[in-house]
Amino acid sequence: MRITTDNLRVRLWGVVAVLLAAALLIAPAVARAAGPEIPSVPPIDTGKNVQPSQCAPCHLDLGTVNRPGLIFSHGNHLMVSCDGCHARMPHQNGGTESVPMEVCYACHGVQHGPQGELATSACRKCHSPSFKLTPADHTKGYAGKPHALAVKSTGINGCMMCHTAAKDCDACHEKMNLGLPKMPDTYASIVTERPRPPSVKIYPEGPTTMAQCSYCHPDLDKIAPGRLVFAHSAHLQRNYKCTVCHPRFGHSENGVNRPDMMSCYRCHGMSHGTQGLVAGDACAKCHPKSFNLIPANHTPAFKKGKHGPRANKDLSYCGMCHNSEFCVTCHTGKSTTPNASPTPVIPVGHTDPSWLGGMASCSWRRRARAAPVTTGRHASAVTRRRCLTPRTGSQITGRLRESPRATATSATSTGQSARTATTTLSRTAPLRKRTAGVAQAFTAATWR
Numbered sequence: 001m002r003i004t005t006d007n008l009r010v011r012l013w014g015v016v017a018v019l020l021a022a023a024l025l026i027a028p029a030v031a032r033a034a035g036p037e038i039p040s041v042p043p044i045d046t047g048k049n050v051q052p053s054q055c056a057p058c059h060l061d062l063g064t065v066n067r068p069g070l071i072f073s074h075g076n077h078l079m080v081s082c083d084g085c086h087a088r089m090p091h092q093n094g095g096t097e098s099v100p101m102e103v104c105y106a107c108h109g110v111q112h113g114p115q116g117e118l119a120t121s122a123c124r125k126c127h128s129p130s131f132k133l134t135p136a137d138h139t140k141g142y143a144g145k146p147h148a149l150a151v152k153s154t155g156i157n158g159c160m161m162c163h164t165a166a167k168d169c170d171a172c173h174e175k176m177n178l179g180l181p182k183m184p185d186t187y188a189s190i191v192t193e194r195p196r197p198p199s200v201k202i203y204p205e206g207p208t209t210m211a212q213c214s215y216c217h218p219d220l221d222k223i224a225p226g227r228l229v230f231a232h233s234a235h236l237q238r239n240y241k242c243t244v245c246h247p248r249f250g251h252s253e254n255g256v257n258r259p260d261m262m263s264c265y266r267c268h269g270m271s272h273g274t275q276g277l278v279a280g281d282a283c284a285k286c287h288p289k290s291f292n293l294i295p296a297n298h299t300p301a302f303k304k305g306k307h308g309p310r311a312n313k314d315l316s317y318c319g320m321c322h323n324s325e326f327c328v329t330c331h332t333g334k335s336t337t338p339n340a341s342p343t344p345v346i347p348v349g350h351t352d353p354s355w356l357g358g359m360a361s362c363s364w365r366r367r368a369r370a371a372p373v374t375t376g377r378h379a380s381a382v383t384r385r386r387c388l389t390p391r392t393g394s395q396i397t398g399r400l401r402e403s404p405r406a407t408a409t410s411a412t413s414t415g416q417s418a419r420t421a422t423t424t425l426s427r428t429a430p431l432r433k434r435t436a437g438v439a440q441a442f443t444a445a446t447w448r
Contacts, residue, residue, distance in 0.1 A: 040205065046215060047199030050086040057204040060253025067098075069131030080107075088196040091216045105161055106189045123162075133162075143172070160187040208246040229286055261320060293321075303339040 044054050055062060062074040077085070085104075090097045109121030123133055139146075151159065163169060165185035173180045200215050213220060220232040235245070245259045269281030283293055299306075311318050318327070329335040333344040 044202040044204065045199055046089040046092070046197055046202070049083040050089060051082050054089070055082075056253065057249070058251040058253070069128050071126050071128055087191075087194045092197055094216065094218050094222065100192075101161065102158075102189075103191055105187060106191055109161075109187065110189060156183060157188050157190065160184065204249045204251075206249075208242040208249060210242065213242075213250065226288065227291060229288055262316070265320060300339065304341075 041057055042053055044057065048054070052062075065072045065074070085099050087103075088097075090099075104126075105121075108117070108119040108126075110118045112118050127133060147159075159169075160183075165183040169183040173183075200211075202212050202215065204212075206212070210220075221230075223230050245263060246257070248257055250257055264286075265281070268277075268279040268286075270278045272278050287293060302310075307318075330337070330340045331345045333341060335341075
């Protein structure tokens with residue numbers, strides 16, 4: 001086939017067009033790689049128009065509003081722009097600013113020609129039966145001189161949001177022979193302008209700082225009662241950075257990101273040499289008397305044996321509250337608590353004949369010392385791991401199963417090679433001693 005100059009030119013232009021399109025697609029990715037990282041969540045600007053991007057970092061679900069007495073759903077108002085109701089950032093000075101009722105009446109109760117009301121003005125469509133419809137200032141005797149002075153000051157229009165002229169106003173005026181003209185039976189929608197606060201930018205994906213919190217929480221020590229006895233001020237006096245306890249922004253679409261108890265134990269209960277504890281670990285110091293210290297997952301079944309898998313997964317979880325004595329006395333059949341076993345707890349694997357080998361008089365089973373084990377899986381385990389004697393809970397020999405969280409290495413005084421002594425620690429130092437003791441109690445259950 002013969003290729004003419006025109007055909008070749010068309011093909012070349014086609015190649016150029018493809019290359020240009022590819023360059024346009026690749027350029028943004030190259031720019032992102034070369035330049036600073038663009039945050040996926042834009043900053044919240046308190047001075048801008050209220051829009052979904054300002055709410056989504058903390059409120060992914062903007063459906064039903066949890067406010068007593070109010071029946072409301074943002075989902076029913078999606079056709080209205082956010083700033084149509086929220087003239088300014090609703091959160092400031094430690095509180096949430098409610099939308100005034102006059103804003104609601106910009107649509108509710110408004111007649112749209114022959115089509116009727118834009119939105120219903122029936123009280124019980126937006127207010128629950130438990131909600132008191134009478135305003136707080138409408139006290140006994142308000143229908144007399146007080147309401148007359150209020151009308152003289154602000155006008156009659158505000159009254160007509162709730163009252164019907166013929167029934168609520170005119171009938172009363174005629175009965176009292178006041179000689180007043182009939183009241184207007186129409187409410188004119190008038191929305192008072194509210195000034196916006198100064199522009200403050202909050203970065204949800206940035207490091208946690210005071211600036212992120214103080215706009216909405218001017219009093220950082222205003223903690224909801226019932227769960228914690230806590231003060232940020234006590235920690236700030238020690239010059240702790242916010243990111244130590246709050247590695248990420250305090251709010252997310254899933255709710256409040258609270259530090260877990262494990263992170264508290266990085267300081268609480270940790271001994272600092274001869275200076276003593278860095279911070280106390282007594283329960284009553286951080287939890288009020290009304291707080292139930294027993295976790296919700298500690299059901300009767302969990303206490304009587306179902307806690308084994310959880311303990312095998314991470315002994316530091318148990319070590320936050322329990323010491324080794326608590327576990328050993330129960331596992332060796334000495335505890336008298338209602339949930340304790342009357343006999344020593346024998347791991348399931350120990351009932352397998354191949355485990356016991358030729359040792360019929362196992363000390364765990366018979367509470368007595370036995371001859372050295374020479375056969376079976378039990379023999380190979382004893383030569384390199386720990387066991388517990390049933391009477392004292394002391395270690396015989398070997399090591400615990402290695403934990404992926406932490407491993408401590410120590411050397412003998414004679415300069416022998418270092419041996420691994422797994423402490424089954426969490427990321428928190430204060431649990432080191434306590435968890436190691438708990439680990440001894442759980443050794444049989446954690447053998448590999």
